[in-house]
Amino acid sequence: MTIEELERIRVEVNQELAARGEQAMPNGELKPPRPGEVRVVLRNCGQINPERIEEYIARDGYFALCKALNMTPEQVIDEVKSSGLRGRGGAGFPAGQKWLFARQALAARPAPADGAPAAYLICNGDEGDPGAFMDRAVLEGDPHSVLEGMAIAAYAMGATQSYIYVRAEYPVAVEHLQTAIPQARQLGLLGKNIFGKGFDFDVDIRIGAGAFVCGEETALIDSIEGRRGEPRPRPPFPAVSGLWGKPTSVNNVETLANVPQILLKGADWFAGMGTEKSKGTKTFAIAGKVKNTGLIEVPMGITLREIIYDIGGGILNDKQFKAAQTGGPLGGCLPAKYLDTPIDFESLVAAGSLMGSGGLIVLDENDCMVDVARFFMDFTQDESCGKCPPCSLGTRRLLEILTRLTRAEGTEKDMQTLEYLTENISMASLCALGQGSVNPVVTTMRHFREEYEAHVLDKFCPSGVCKGMFHYEIIADTCNGCGACRLKCPDKVIKGAKKEPHEIDLANCIVCGDCYKACKFAAIAIRPGPTPRSRLPNL
Amino acid sequence: MMTLTINGKRTEASGGAILDVAKANGIRIPTLCHHPALAPQGACRLCLVEVKGMRALQPACTFPVTEGMEVQTDSPKVRAARKFVLELLLSDHPQDCMTCEMCGNCALQDLIYEYGVKETPFAGDRHLYPLDDRDPFILRDMEKCIRCRRCIRACDEIQAVNAITMINRGFRSKVAAAFDTRLQDSNCVFCGQCISVCPTGALTEKDSHGLGRAWQIEKVTTICPYCGVGCTLDLNLRDGRVIKATSNWNDSVNRGVLCVKGRFGWQFLHNPDRLTRPLMRSSLWREISGTEGTPAKYDGFVETDWETALDTVADKLSAARTAYGPDAVGILASAKCTNEENYLVQKLARREIGTNNVDHCARL
Amino acid sequence: MTNSIDDLAKAKAFFVIGSNTTEQHPIIGAGMKRAVRKGATLIVADPRRIELARMAAIHLMHRPGSDIALLNGLCHVIIREDLHDKEFVANRTEGFEEMKALLEGYTPARVEEITGIPAADIQKAARLYAASRPAAILYSMGITQHASGHAAVMAVANLAMLCGNIGVEGGGVYPLRGQNNVQGACDMGCLPAVFPGYQQVANPEARIKFEKAWGVSLSDKPGLTVVEMMNAAHAGKLKAMYVMGENPLVTDPDLQHVEAGLKRLDFLAVQDIFFTETAALADVILPGNAFAEKQGTFTNTERRVQLVRRAVEPPGEAGSDWQIISAIAGRLAGDKASWEYDSPAAIMAEAAALTPQYAGISHERLEKGGIQWPCPSPDHPGTKILHVGQFSRGLGKFSAVEHIPPVEQTDAEYPLILTTGRRLQHYHSGSMTHRVAGLNTLLPEERMEIHPADASSLGLADGDMALIESRRGQVKSRVQLTERIKPGVVFMTFHFPETAVNLLTIAALDPVAKIPEYKVAAVRVKRAE
Ligand SMILES: Cc1cc2nc3c(=O)[nH]c(=O)nc-3n(C[C@H](O)[C@H](O)[C@H](O)COP(=O)(O)O)c2cc1C
Ligand code: SF4
Ligand code: SF4
Numbered sequence A: 001m002t003i004e005e006l007e008r009i010r011v012e013v014n015q016e017l018a019a020r021g022e023q024a025m026p027n028g029e030l031k032p033p034r035p036g037e038v039r040v041v042l043r044n045c046g047q048i049n050p051e052r053i054e055e056y057i058a059r060d061g062y063f064a065l066c067k068a069l070n071m072t073p074e075q076v077i078d079e080v081k082s083s084g085l086r087g088r089g090g091a092g093f094p095a096g097q098k099w100l101f102a103r104q105a106l107a108a109r110p111a112p113a114d115g116a117p118a119a120y121l122i123c124n125g126d127e128g129d130p131g132a133f134m135d136r137a138v139l140e141g142d143p144h145s146v147l148e149g150m151a152i153a154a155y156a157m158g159a160t161q162s163y164i165y166v167r168a169e170y171p172v173a174v175e176h177l178q179t180a181i182p183q184a185r186q187l188g189l190l191g192k193n194i195f196g197k198g199f200d201f202d203v204d205i206r207i208g209a210g211a212f213v214c215g216e217e218t219a220l221i222d223s224i225e226g227r228r229g230e231p232r233p234r235p236p237f238p239a240v241s242g243l244w245g246k247p248t249s250v251n252n253v254e255t256l257a258n259v260p261q262i263l264l265k266g267a268d269w270f271a272g273m274g275t276e277k278s279k280g281t282k283t284f285a286i287a288g289k290v291k292n293t294g295l296i297e298v299p300m301g302i303t304l305r306e307i308i309y310d311i312g313g314g315i316l317n318d319k320q321f322k323a324a325q326t327g328g329p330l331g332g333c334l335p336a337k338y339l340d341t342p343i344d345f346e347s348l349v350a351a352g353s354l355m356g357s358g359g360l361i362v363l364d365e366n367d368c369m370v371d372v373a374r375f376f377m378d379f380t381q382d383e384s385c386g387k388c389p390p391c392s393l394g395t396r397r398l399l400e401i402l403t404r405l406t407r408a409e410g411t412e413k414d415m416q417t418l419e420y421l422t423e424n425i426s427m428a429s430l431c432a433l434g435q436g437s438v439n440p441v442v443t444t445m446r447h448f449r450e451e452y453e454a455h456v457l458d459k460f461c462p463s464g465v466c467k468g469m470f471h472y473e474i475i476a477d478t479c480n481g482c483g484a485c486r487l488k489c490p491d492k493v494i495k496g497a498k499k500e501p502h503e504i505d506l507a508n509c510i511v512c513g514d515c516y517k518a519c520k521f522a523a524i525a526i527r528p529g530p531t532p533r534s535r536l537p538n539l
Numbered sequence B: 001m002m003t004l005t006i007n008g009k010r011t012e013a014s015g016g017a018i019l020d021v022a023k024a025n026g027i028r029i030p031t032l033c034h035h036p037a038l039a040p041q042g043a044c045r046l047c048l049v050e051v052k053g054m055r056a057l058q059p060a061c062t063f064p065v066t067e068g069m070e071v072q073t074d075s076p077k078v079r080a081a082r083k084f085v086l087e088l089l090l091s092d093h094p095q096d097c098m099t100c101e102m103c104g105n106c107a108l109q110d111l112i113y114e115y116g117v118k119e120t121p122f123a124g125d126r127h128l129y130p131l132d133d134r135d136p137f138i139l140r141d142m143e144k145c146i147r148c149r150r151c152i153r154a155c156d157e158i159q160a161v162n163a164i165t166m167i168n169r170g171f172r173s174k175v176a177a178a179f180d181t182r183l184q185d186s187n188c189v190f191c192g193q194c195i196s197v198c199p200t201g202a203l204t205e206k207d208s209h210g211l212g213r214a215w216q217i218e219k220v221t222t223i224c225p226y227c228g229v230g231c232t233l234d235l236n237l238r239d240g241r242v243i244k245a246t247s248n249w250n251d252s253v254n255r256g257v258l259c260v261k262g263r264f265g266w267q268f269l270h271n272p273d274r275l276t277r278p279l280m281r282s283s284l285w286r287e288i289s290g291t292e293g294t295p296a297k298y299d300g301f302v303e304t305d306w307e308t309a310l311d312t313v314a315d316k317l318s319a320a321r322t323a324y325g326p327d328a329v330g331i332l333a334s335a336k337c338t339n340e341e342n343y344l345v346q347k348l349a350r351r352e353i354g355t356n357n358v359d360h361c362a363r364l
Numbered sequence C: 001m002t003n004s005i006d007d008l009a010k011a012k013a014f015f016v017i018g019s020n021t022t023e024q025h026p027i028i029g030a031g032m033k034r035a036v037r038k039g040a041t042l043i044v045a046d047p048r049r050i051e052l053a054r055m056a057a058i059h060l061m062h063r064p065g066s067d068i069a070l071l072n073g074l075c076h077v078i079i080r081e082d083l084h085d086k087e088f089v090a091n092r093t094e095g096f097e098e099m100k101a102l103l104e105g106y107t108p109a110r111v112e113e114i115t116g117i118p119a120a121d122i123q124k125a126a127r128l129y130a131a132s133r134p135a136a137i138l139y140s141m142g143i144t145q146h147a148s149g150h151a152a153v154m155a156v157a158n159l160a161m162l163c164g165n166i167g168v169e170g171g172g173v174y175p176l177r178g179q180n181n182v183q184g185a186c187d188m189g190c191l192p193a194v195f196p197g198y199q200q201v202a203n204p205e206a207r208i209k210f211e212k213a214w215g216v217s218l219s220d221k222p223g224l225t226v227v228e229m230m231n232a233a234h235a236g237k238l239k240a241m242y243v244m245g246e247n248p249l250v251t252d253p254d255l256q257h258v259e260a261g262l263k264r265l266d267f268l269a270v271q272d273i274f275f276t277e278t279a280a281l282a283d284v285i286l287p288g289n290a291f292a293e294k295q296g297t298f299t300n301t302e303r304r305v306q307l308v309r310r311a312v313e314p315p316g317e318a319g320s321d322w323q324i325i326s327a328i329a330g331r332l333a334g335d336k337a338s339w340e341y342d343s344p345a346a347i348m349a350e351a352a353a354l355t356p357q358y359a360g361i362s363h364e365r366l367e368k369g370g371i372q373w374p375c376p377s378p379d380h381p382g383t384k385i386l387h388v389g390q391f392s393r394g395l396g397k398f399s400a401v402e403h404i405p406p407v408e409q410t411d412a413e414y415p416l417i418l419t420t421g422r423r424l425q426h427y428h429s430g431s432m433t434h435r436v437a438g439l440n441t442l443l444p445e446e447r448m449e450i451h452p453a454d455a456s457s458l459g460l461a462d463g464d465m466a467l468i469e470s471r472r473g474q475v476k477s478r479v480q481l482t483e484r485i486k487p488g489v490v491f492m493t494f495h496f497p498e499t500a501v502n503l504l505t506i507a508a509l510d511p512v513a514k515i516p517e518y519k520v521a522a523v524r525v526k527r528a529e
């Protein structure tokens, strides 16, 4: 492959595409960009046929690789460093810096005698975060952008072999990669002596082991080596001793998909977006009580309010915003006071949360924060690999206490124990899963302490979520007797004549909540105390 | 050489993990998952220390020292974290020290004692596993397992067998053979390496249960009586009887590693079948003494005393030699006996009988 | 063994022939597995797919009794492809040209015919061995227990020298010794032709040395080996025997013959810790001590002399073996005082003074740890690797050795080859290991290994009882169908007296080493009703 040939394909296919006309490619949940969005990573998704390398080339594909190969690896690293690109997999480590570390580690050791690769690049497409699917969108919709990013990264750090580790639950992504890799090889964009520059590079696919923790880079390396994926302590960092003990750079899909654009448009262009320390764009997967859910890509520094109200269209049913959970199960819940904080890596951490991979769940007044904490803890304790006691035993104890709290069995001592546990688990756990597992608890306890206290002291769930910890009452003054609740009640325990205030027969109410949802006039209130039939059986 | 500070004291080191440098400076850092014969893995979090500039505490067993590093190994923060880990471990432990085989030799018990963890603040689920006594030699009490994985690593790194692994995740994770079968049904070779590194009562020598606690045992270092590798092992004695054989990590041949015969093959020593008195063929006894004698437990033999036995052997050998010449006598020495015994036997043959008819099963 | 156990970790390649190391020398086997996992190359030659074969770069499944042909074939390829260490061969060896001439005939094609290994595999193995240096060769009874065992040992040495693998760390030849103190018993002169320290009885100088030390005149006529003694007993020429701690009535070949021989003796004394099969034929049985009751030394397979410490009191009146021997010898000498030793340490002092290799060894020194002989003086640290820089005889000699077919060939009547060996869980005749309950649980009985193809033509299913017959005897054994074994070959151990495989084996001896051919006997197998 030469630049001329690449150019020829670009021109040809662009003509062909023009002839074909506007024809969006189907791409799952990805909707057309909304005002406020800036698409860098997602720019080709839904725009090109991901199974045709020519269409990627038509949109400047592999020109960045050609450009990179005309630079020295050091120059590539400098370019990416000055762009300010940070890892999108969660921790936000500067990508260029990581390659530099690997490159230095590689230089410091003798070349392997057995002819095995001296260093590796791994693209992390495990995306185990429930609710996050940005990596999938890119892998399915624009696999070549990831491959090109990988080739550039590998050139910069000094790797000749790489693996792309894809979650087992992403068969389409795997399929598209299985199509894309041979296509790139066919055109000489992977393989030996790429662009005649003496650079050899190839990619193999590895299918994930199906555990959240396998997305953690050291566990992922174990998993590729064929062992049970469990995090190892760092140092040594993978950049120094990673896959098969060789210098290894692990980079996230989204991180790598940014790289060709940076090379093409320049570091300054990229650094022109975002905040002081967080440059470029970030994808978010918005879910929960918001009108427009789905995948978005926005510049760093945007506020939660802009995301939720401008792009997301506001809270569902125009209810009250309560909190935004960012960063997935290891992130935290941010209350309304953070709505106007510009979002970047630092500000989220300062607020007790994380950027994570970009999960964003919007919660409203009917979400119980204790239950939200319990929900995430249920996930993490189940996903804990079991290697270190603070996490494997600690998250279990946290879950047990949170479960008690949501079953009206909590005590004040439990509150102290929760604090004791969270403080120490984050301090003593081996990996970021254990360390971060406490964030949902810590942030909800910090920002919604009164909800915890209501659960413990009054055995009351003010949001009306925890069974047996509240009942409904129809407010006579507000009720206009429309009868919607009466019609919905499955046990027929609501009485009242038309146009007259209704009343719930508490002795027989099972607190299913159908009436509450049915009332259009906010005439049903949540009150402390269970009804006889809503009490939970003892465990 | 680099300079670092441990607990305010400046010291020099050429590299290595904090744990080793501290040890070289006389500072003990508690450990559970660490074992000198195994690669460190930083799992148990008992060796956590404060490293200046790091938010989270770091495991001393894996964290390498660097120039200018400042480490606190016993600060209140560090002690609190260790105590926390111990409280967690205790919350999932049967607390059976009274009858536990490892009492007095248990790393967990020692640390619980040192950190004064009288009770755990965490009430919650505890693993309940039946005692696994399906296999010979190795008793597995997984309720006492702290999941330090030393056993798994020994089976992998030392023995290269990989009979056992972790199954399940998180709280439910458990050390087991694949599909949780008996060890006999796995590729386990019953070397007992896993027992030798287990810090708790989770893996113990089945045949030694109830026979003696660590402080009641005297150890004598000797050599395995089986194959030609010549492994060093420690015989554990109580009341003058062998009750167990254990690894001796200091020797230079096997470095603490034993095979099934060396570690578990000692029971024959105290077998009631052992010969305890000289015996003589009844017909021979009759010929010598003219009496019937005391029948031995083997047909056709009577018990005799040492004087008679030795005299008879000497007389008979000498008679054969006199009658038929020295080469009518043959002596078999033994590849099982000591050098000293073998030296004497060939000397007996050559010097007293006058024959070179001395050999042994050298070729087996 | 030229090198040390520790040294194996430094080898870049291993060639294991005739040694099921993970079962017979488990600690060495595990060490090798670790090294292979870290990247060392493993070449295995064995008629059975032993555990090591599973991780080997190549497994050569040769016919029992074709070791020399295989080794010669490997040397042939190495020389033909010019892969040998020319500098080592030129400077440190002699006899290369003669050997080269003889090896001409061992082309891969011919070797394929003899061994049953495809010629391409022979070439591949030769290249693998030659490509990795240092490389260690490990062998055991699979090489030696043949009528041609001594020649096979020389063929092994040829291969090692050819690639300069002698006298270097991580290289060397490892003849793995079967029992805990075979090495020591040989060192101490418990062999018919040599005094302690391998000093020939036929050598006047050596004899004079011992005559002086012992104050008597000594015989210059090499004595009989075990098998020869049994033959002599059978022939009525040997009249009395003294057996210390051995059980030839299970472990020796052709047991019917052994039994008849022992029964013909006028007198048999047995010194042992259990009432063994051999003891049952004795006139006097002297109860001895087990290892844990002894003070003394064992010498392991790497020539390391190690202290055995007394841990427990012997049961009942069981006596110290050294005291028993002294007491008998004293009586024979008519001068008990000349046989009075203070302790085993004193015996070692006497032995060391007469054994050059042990000259620097004393119990006192051994308290601090074992010492590898040669250790010529009290300040010598011992010798980890033999033949560094120079062979003991000066130049290493290549010995041109021809393939010698096994004494007994299969024929229509006895169509299968029986080869024997051991398993991990038991030891020898089992007098010790059968008294360890757990070992019996793990391996309760003999199970003859037979290839499913052979079994099916014999109508045998896994677990069936079979009758195995040779020209010398018959035994019954349960069978285990396994692809681990080569078709046409069956495998049994000698651990179970009730399945005494040595009723079948042949007492054919190697002319030099006098080792019986345990590894090849022709047998026929049928279902036992
Ligand atoms: C429990 C856990 C799960 C993780 N899962 C992922 C994942 O699915 N994808 C990912 O890219 N990074 C994941 N990471 C982060 C990786 O460890 C690593 O930091 C990242 O792949 C580095 O790439 P980046 O620098 O491009 O962000 C996870 C980390 C933890 C602790
Ligand atoms: S923190 Fe949790 S996931 Fe991470 S190593 Fe420890 S147990 Fe495993
Ligand atoms: S394992 Fe240790 S702590 Fe547990 S019961 Fe036994 S002695 Fe006590």
Ligand code: SF4
Residues within 6 Å of the ligand: B151, B154, B155, B159, B161, B162, B163, B164, B183, B187, B188, B189, B190, B191, B192, B193, B194, B195
């Ligand atoms: S006995 Fe040996 S082989 Fe078996 S599990 Fe333990 S370490 Fe592994």
Ligand code: SF4
Residues within 6 Å of the ligand: B144, B145, B146, B147, B148, B149, B150, B151, B152, B175, B194, B197, B198, B199, B200, B202, B203
């Ligand atoms: S069995 Fe013992 S060694 Fe193995 S993980 Fe449990 S406590 Fe550790």
Ligand code: SF4
Residues within 6 Å of the ligand: B224, B225, B226, B227, B228, B229, B230, B231, B254, B257, B258, B259, B260, B261, B262, B263, C025, C026, C027, C028
């Ligand atoms: S422990 Fe096993 S390997 Fe070691 S000497 Fe004894 S029998 Fe041989």
Ligand code: FES
Residues within 6 Å of the ligand: B030, B031, B032, B033, B034, B041, B042, B043, B044, B045, B046, B047, B048, B059, B060, B061, B062
């Ligand atoms: S000893 Fe360091 S973490 Fe276990």
